[in-house]
Amino acid sequence: MEDNVDVIMENVTTLLSFRDKHATRLGGILGGLTASVYGLWAVFVFPGFCKVPWRLRVPFLPSSKAQVQNVMKLLEDRKGRLVDLGSGDGRLADLSGFSNVTVFLAPGLVTRILEKKLKDELPDDARIIVCRFPFTHWPATCSEGSGLDQVWAYDIQTIKKQLPKSK
Template sequence: MDTTTITELLDGNTNSQANDPIKNVSYTGKILLGITGGVAFGLTVICASFVSPALRKFTLPYVPATKQQISNILSALNGRSGTLLDLGSGDGRIVLETVKHKFLSDGVELNPWLVLYSKFNALRKGVHRSTKFIRADLWKYDVSIYDNIVIFGVEQMMNDLEKKLLKECKGDCNIIACRFPLPNLVPKKTIGHGIDTVWVYDCKQ
């Protein structure tokens, strides 16, 4: 086989590769694929934090409060004042809404991404000096200083939560349970219906 034949064969292989769309992935394309994959992975990690359980003891996924739930909570707070704690504060919307009504509102949340998001929203809305968002496990957080407590719970946790509240809350504390009632205390007021229901209790019982 002479040199001309070898050259032609090599040229033929080169042309074949050039015409193969699978093998002919450009360098820029590979970079774009890598960037897209990295962004997708990052978003997955962040979003997973938003929907993962916010409590260690019970599975409590992040579910934002509806406008009707917020309205019912504000009705339950009518005539009240002072300090307010949202246990498992999620994205902070209860805290940010109640601070507009002159409450000194704090939020306790275990999920670090939600705490950062809440702080950012408070800063953006100019109420960061009137609110506080604490990253903590609510089972270990002392609630005794608060005049009002709001909790969005799951059914499995309400019995243990009731025990904690009765042990730690001061006598005139106003407790607002959302979605699920406390199992043993008798509510002094019930507002709304369905998933938007809130039950209002005091610790004098």
């Protein structure tokens, strides 16, 4: 004998109600997790992309404490103004008034154009500290640390002596 439609629907509804409780919890957990990840991304990563030209958009790579300490060691006892390249929106101003420069740029952004600008505009007593990605065309004066925390120092006076005049 076959069950009528009411009995079948009652059994289906009972089965679905047990499954829905677990599905609802799982859906709530996944939805909350998704919202949390998006929230963190929106707060910490997205603002860095807002004003940067599309061709220069790179991921946020924070400096470690060890890397900052290495930079400070290489800047010890130095006087003069400091500019940090890699913390802005990609625009470069005149660098002639700075004696100390820190550079934390992705390898694709450290170009010969930037090297030429630094060499041509910085005074002879200037020092450039490069984090994580060294200038490949310049000989480093000294370095501090190792691995991802390594930083390199380039003294402009040494660079100008060792490399030919910029074109």
